[in-house]
Amino acid sequence: MTGTSRFNLITSKCLNNRVFEVFLAYLQKDANHAYWKISLIVENVQGRNVLTNFWVSYSF
Structure with a gap:
């Protein structure tokens, strides 16, 4: 296994099941969903x- 493919494998394992939070306004490009x-x-x-995949949503 080359160094690059080993790095990609480690990176993909680290990212799997990670949860990202983001404001809907960034995805929709609409300030009404801020x-x-x-x-x-x-x-x-x-x-x-x-x-x-969608995990959860909530409003402030």
């Missing part, structure tokens, strides 16, 4: 792409 925050969980890593 009070909604959603959480996305990492399901899979494919190269430089991270596949996420």
Whole structure:
């Protein structure tokens, strides 16, 4: 296994099941949703792409 592929394997294992919180306004590009925050969980890593799934949402 080369150094690069070993690094990618370690990185993908570290990212799996990680939860990211982001404001819905950033995803929708609409300031009307600024009070909604959603959480996305990492399901899979494919190269430089991270596949996420909806985890939870809440408002402030």
